[in-house]
Amino acid sequence: MTNALVNGNTGLESRFDSMNLSRSAYVPPHMRSSQRAASSPSPSPSPAPSRNGWNDSRGGAPSSRGGFSDRGRGGNSFTNNRVAGGGQGWGERSTSQNWSASPREQPKDNQMFGYGAWKDGQHVVGGRNMRMEKEIYGEADDPSKQHTGINFEKYDDIPVEATGADVPDPVTSFTSPPLDPVLLENIGYARYTIPTPVQKYSIPIVANGRDLMACAQTGSGKTGGFLFPILSASFTMGPRAIPSEPNGYGGRRRATPTALILAPTRELVSQIHDEARKFAYRSWVRPAVVYGGADISQQIRLIERGCDLLTATPGRLVDLIERGKISLANIKYLVLDEADRMLDMGFEPQIRRIVEGEDMPGVHDRQTLMFSATFPRDIQMLAKDFLKDYVFLSVGRVGSTSENITQKFEYVEDNDKRSVLLDILNSHSNESLGLTLIFVETKRMADMLSDFLIQNQWHATSIHGDRTQRERETALQTFRNGQTPIMVATAVAARGLDIPNVTHVVNYDLPSDIDDYVHRIGRTGRAGNTGVSTAFYNKNNKNIVKELVELLREANQEIPGWLEVSAHEASFGGSFRGRGRGRGRSGGRDYRTGGGGGWW
Numbered sequence: 001m002t003n004a005l006v007n008g009n010t011g012l013e014s015r016f017d018s019m020n021l022s023r024s025a026y027v028p029p030h031m032r033s034s035q036r037a038a039s040s041p042s043p044s045p046s047p048a049p050s051r052n053g054w055n056d057s058r059g060g061a062p063s064s065r066g067g068f069s070d071r072g073r074g075g076n077s078f079t080n081n082r083v084a085g086g087g088q089g090w091g092e093r094s095t096s097q098n099w100s101a102s103p104r105e106q107p108k109d110n111q112m113f114g115y116g117a118w119k120d121g122q123h124v125v126g127g128r129n130m131r132m133e134k135e136i137y138g139e140a141d142d143p144s145k146q147h148t149g150i151n152f153e154k155y156d157d158i159p160v161e162a163t164g165a166d167v168p169d170p171v172t173s174f175t176s177p178p179l180d181p182v183l184l185e186n187i188g189y190a191r192y193t194i195p196t197p198v199q200k201y202s203i204p205i206v207a208n209g210r211d212l213m214a215c216a217q218t219g220s221g222k223t224g225g226f227l228f229p230i231l232s233a234s235f236t237m238g239p240r241a242i243p244s245e246p247n248g249y250g251g252r253r254r255a256t257p258t259a260l261i262l263a264p265t266r267e268l269v270s271q272i273h274d275e276a277r278k279f280a281y282r283s284w285v286r287p288a289v290v291y292g293g294a295d296i297s298q299q300i301r302l303i304e305r306g307c308d309l310l311t312a313t314p315g316r317l318v319d320l321i322e323r324g325k326i327s328l329a330n331i332k333y334l335v336l337d338e339a340d341r342m343l344d345m346g347f348e349p350q351i352r353r354i355v356e357g358e359d360m361p362g363v364h365d366r367q368t369l370m371f372s373a374t375f376p377r378d379i380q381m382l383a384k385d386f387l388k389d390y391v392f393l394s395v396g397r398v399g400s401t402s403e404n405i406t407q408k409f410e411y412v413e414d415n416d417k418r419s420v421l422l423d424i425l426n427s428h429s430n431e432s433l434g435l436t437l438i439f440v441e442t443k444r445m446a447d448m449l450s451d452f453l454i455q456n457q458w459h460a461t462s463i464h465g466d467r468t469q470r471e472r473e474t475a476l477q478t479f480r481n482g483q484t485p486i487m488v489a490t491a492v493a494a495r496g497l498d499i500p501n502v503t504h505v506v507n508y509d510l511p512s513d514i515d516d517y518v519h520r521i522g523r524t525g526r527a528g529n530t531g532v533s534t535a536f537y538n539k540n541n542k543n544i545v546k547e548l549v550e551l552l553r554e555a556n557q558e559i560p561g562w563l564e565v566s567a568h569e570a571s572f573g574g575s576f577r578g579r580g581r582g583r584g585r586s587g588g589r590d591y592r593t594g595g596g597g598g599w600w
């Protein structure tokens with residue numbers, strides 16, 4: 001029996017039927033935690049005991065099924081009207097109800113807590129909402145939230161290079177100024193005490209109106225690196241005035257976000273949106289998220305309620321623009337997160353259309369930021385079109401891996417991989433109760449391997465592009481909460497995902513691209529925590545062996561003798577040259593400075 005059958009739409013639905021669970025509308029991932037908070041808890045089916053004491057997602061229903069909730073807005077609609085025109089760039093949002101009248105005034109009983117407004121040219125900060133705070137920030141020791149690890153302060157030892165004209169000095173702490181006091185309070189609620197290096201630099205660079213291409217290792221806080229300066233400036237300056245609607249849109253309300261964040265996968269945009277909700281708390285900024293594979297009408301209803309900072313996958317955004325639901329005319333900040341992956345996934349035409357072919361202000365009338373842990377040549381070239389006079393920031397060498405990850409290599413022939421994997425899982429299960437993420441190359445392999453693990457009494461699930469959105473979210477949810485502490489994944493889970501307590505990443509199949517390896521192992525060892533990665537290597541992986549050995553050396557890892565020999569043979573035997581994408585896709589620095597060892 002394959003995963004596709006068990007977890008395909010029909011299989012899943014019939015399993016729910018047989019469990020006699022109540023059916024209800026699909027709830028998108030970014031709505032689920034609030035929905036849980038809003039609805040009374042429903043008993044979950046008791047899991048079957050297993051060898052590792054965890055529950056199997058396949059025996060349980062997603063706990064978030066149920067009716068639609070509107071993120072704790074208590075059913076109140078709020079108007080999203082702004083003063084049209086205005087000419088000066090920054091305008092005014094008029095709010096009809098539910099807001100406190102002055103920045104520090106607490107809302108009255110019938111007013112809405114947790115949301116602010118822009119009124120009469122002033123930021124009217126919403127009152128605190130304890131339920132919302134618990135939901136978005138978690139408790140101090142909440143295992144579902146990432147906590148900083150013992151090596152967090154060591155990020156400061158990583159060499160930073162910032163190139164470009166007149167690079168502003170970095171900040172050393174979270175202070176106001178330069179950060180808006182409301183943002184500072186939210187950063188405090190998130191329990192961040194000091195900025196990571198990428199944040200130290202990005203805050204003043206963006207505050208000074210500069211464009212930025214920022215490269216920093218996985219798990220080192222790039223999301224805050226773009227959210228903090230954007231939200232801080234937005235809180236202080238308020239929304240831009242909405243330009244008059246072009247002919248043909250009269251009377252139709254379109255969302256007009258101030259900031260747009262593009263990212264490659266649904267899971268990643270949902271995660272960025274959750275972070276945006278943390279830092280936009282009590283402010284006038286309404287974060288929104290759109291991605292493919294989920295009900296578009298529900299997304300339209302949500303963006304109509306408020307959409308100032310929009311996180312989107314490119315395909316769904318184009319769809320909404322075509323439907324006349326979103327205008328980009330107001331964009332002040334454009335962020336391309338994991339831009340290199342978006343190009344790999346073939347999103348370049350959609351991205352070019354969004355940035356150059358619609359109504360987004362031109363490069364001189366917006367600020368553009370690109371973030372990734374890897375910046376191959378083609379993305380630096382895209383930067384030439386999208387960015388102006390930008391600062392190129394690299395924390396560590398571009399494309400390097402974090403020293404917080406212990407990288408192990410095993411020589412394993414394809415036929416032996418399954419049994420070696422079982423051995424490794426057995427040995428690790430004695431050591432830690434952390435989560436294990438296993439990467440494979442194909443969707444079919446992801447299904448087959450997770451079935452194999454389940455047959456061997458391991459609680460496993462899988463995530464890949466052929467699973468439905470609901471299945472993907474369920475897999476992620478049961479992995480996050482430890483019900484299925486093993487997740488077999490394709491590249492869809494390689495980028496950006498920030499899942500606490502992933503202690504082990506296994507590259508069951510090594511990728512053919514060294515940058516993919518960097519992102520995959522980066523699902524562990526995040527925020528100063530330590531983690532382990534194990535890769536199964538054999539002769540089929542010679543195309544990346546030289547880069548692997550360089551990465552290991554640079555990250556002060558032990559290098560098995562046989563791997564060095566293989567790298568040596570590959571260099572001199574010609575089997576590596578001309579295959580894959582060649583030496584260090586991200587081996588360069590700012591291409592404008594001629595850095596990078598001349599590999600282009």
Ligand SMILES: Nc1ncnc2c1ncn2[C@@H]1O[C@H](COP(=O)(O)OP(=O)(O)OP(=O)(O)O)[C@@H](O)[C@H]1O
Binds near residue numbers: 221527
């Ligand atoms: N200043 C900070 N203090 C404490 N924790 C932080 C800080 N900045 C970020 N974090 C936490 O570190 C974790 C990793 O951050 P983030 O997901 O932004 O990393 P990233 O650099 O974007 O990684 P990736 O390259 O994998 O996308 C998150 O859980 C985040 O909450």
